[in-house]
Amino acid sequence: MKNIPLILMGVGGVGRQLLQHIVSCRSLHAKLGIHLRVVGVCDSKSLVVASDMFSMGIGDDILLEVCRVKLDGSSLSTLSGSGEFQIFMNSEMMKKMIDVAALLGKSTGLAFVDCSASSETIGVLNQVVDSDCCIVLANKKPLTSTMEDYNKLVSHPRRIRHESTVGAGLPVIASLNRILSSGDPVHRIIGSLSGTLGYVMSEVEDGKPLSQVVKSAKSLGYTEPDPRDDLSGMDVARKALILARLLGSHINLDSIKIESLYPEEMGSSVMSTEEFLGCGISLLDKNIRERVYQASLNGKVLRYVCVIEGSRCEVGIQEVPKNSPLGRLRGSDNVLEIYSRCYSEQPLVIQGAGAGNDTTACGVLADIIDIQDLFS
Numbered sequence: 001m002k003n004i005p006l007i008l009m010g011v012g013g014v015g016r017q018l019l020q021h022i023v024s025c026r027s028l029h030a031k032l033g034i035h036l037r038v039v040g041v042c043d044s045k046s047l048v049v050a051s052d053m054f055s056m057g058i059g060d061d062i063l064l065e066v067c068r069v070k071l072d073g074s075s076l077s078t079l080s081g082s083g084e085f086q087i088f089m090n091s092e093m094m095k096k097m098i099d100v101a102a103l104l105g106k107s108t109g110l111a112f113v114d115c116s117a118s119s120e121t122i123g124v125l126n127q128v129v130d131s132d133c134c135i136v137l138a139n140k141k142p143l144t145s146t147m148e149d150y151n152k153l154v155s156h157p158r159r160i161r162h163e164s165t166v167g168a169g170l171p172v173i174a175s176l177n178r179i180l181s182s183g184d185p186v187h188r189i190i191g192s193l194s195g196t197l198g199y200v201m202s203e204v205e206d207g208k209p210l211s212q213v214v215k216s217a218k219s220l221g222y223t224e225p226d227p228r229d230d231l232s233g234m235d236v237a238r239k240a241l242i243l244a245r246l247l248g249s250h251i252n253l254d255s256i257k258i259e260s261l262y263p264e265e266m267g268s269s270v271m272s273t274e275e276f277l278g279c280g281i282s283l284l285d286k287n288i289r290e291r292v293y294q295a296s297l298n299g300k301v302l303r304y305v306c307v308i309e310g311s312r313c314e315v316g317i318q319e320v321p322k323n324s325p326l327g328r329l330r331g332s333d334n335v336l337e338i339y340s341r342c343y344s345e346q347p348l349v350i351q352g353a354g355a356g357n358d359t360t361a362c363g364v365l366a367d368i369i370d371i372q373d374l375f376s
């Protein structure tokens with residue numbers, strides 16, 4: 001049986017769903033000759049590490065209790081069953097993860113799975129690649145930091161997987177890698193890459209107020225922890241940057257033209273997420289309703305579109321024909337058109353659910369299985 005030891009960072013919507021998938025896929029994975037051994041799980045404050053990380057990992061009953069505890073909003077330090085695991089808090093966490101990476105990385109191998117939404121994980125990830133660890137990301141921030149961080153993280157392409165950073169569970173990165181590795185140059189990507197903004201645009205088009213729709217998107221697990229990351233266009237810009245860098249552009253986030261759906265006065269330095277959702281956002285209802293109406297007069301609909309073409313990389317609202325691939329998009333679906341030498345007249349089109357905890361966690365799990373060859 002091939003053992004894949006892993007540490008999960010982030011047990012929010014996606015991380016919890018991943019743990020549940022890992023537990024429920026035990027017999028399927030056993031048939032494939034694979035065992036996923038979870039040796040550590042952390043959130044923003046605590047790290048739980050298996051006492052016997054070389055052969056046992058954290059038991060499934062405890063992994064499911066981790067999910068229950070986090071869903072209740074409690075701290076991981078309230079977990080029962082001491083002896084099987086140890087808990088490290090705050091500043092001890094990072095040191096412990098790097099120690100575990102040094103112990104397991106070059107012996108059994110170890111995968112760090114980042115399902116957080118934080119840029120604080122970049123420091124750990126940068127260090128554990130030096131211990132030959134693998135990295136699997138749903139979190140876009142590590143790949144959208146500086147070019148130096150990016151180059152370090154992708155320096156061993158076999159050891160990094162990040163399919164869920166763009167299009168959730170859709171095979172976007174894998175498809176692009178296949179095209180690029182065959183020498184077929186990609187010259188244009190256009191698409192709708194935000195499940196939240198796709199859902200928002202199609203629901204607003206159906207007459208619902210933006211403020212109500214964004215709250216639904218949050219409760220459906222589509223938004224970032226702070227939905228302003230979606231509404232500012234920043235989350236789509238991160239996806240665009242990941243794609244542009246994959247195509248070979250040496251650009252940073254500040255090279256991307258980004259249209260925000262809210263003004264600076266509603267930014268995170270001015271009001272909390274709760275204040276924004278409680279009263280700020282309803283002030284945006286009228287403007288978007290008018291824009292939708294104006295577009296409809298021309299037989300068009302609004303979509304939040306990402307365009308990458310040569311050195312041009314921009315994300316923002318466009319009026320598109322109702323009866324076009326972008327215009328027909330509904331709900332949280334993403335669509336991506338890829339134009340290359342082989343796909344010149346008719347693009348390669350990838351479409352489907354582009355957000356949600358289940359599909360995202362499936363994408364992460366498939367990435368972990370995809371690196372199985374690196375483990376014994």
Ligand SMILES: NC(=O)C1=CN([C@@H]2O[C@H](COP(=O)(O)OP(=O)(O)OC[C@H]3O[C@@H](n4cnc5c(N)ncnc54)[C@H](OP(=O)(O)O)[C@@H]3O)[C@@H](O)[C@H]2O)C=CC1
Nearest residue numbers: 010011012013014043044116117118120138139225355356
């Ligand atoms: N939801 C979706 O449809 C998709 C999400 N993604 C990405 O998946 C990631 C997770 O999203 P989601 O689960 O919705 O987010 P949540 O906000 O639900 O969960 C985030 C988790 O990360 C933890 N965390 C925060 N800081 C750190 C840190 N420094 N170290 C370790 N853990 C930390 C949080 O801890 P605490 O509980 O203590 O706050 C929380 O458990 C995001 O990066 C998102 O962009 C990607 C594709 C689709």
Ligand SMILES: N[C@@H](CC=O)C(=O)O
Nearest residue numbers: 194195196222223224
């Ligand atoms: N908030 C994101 C989640 C996936 O990356 C989105 O809405 O697309």
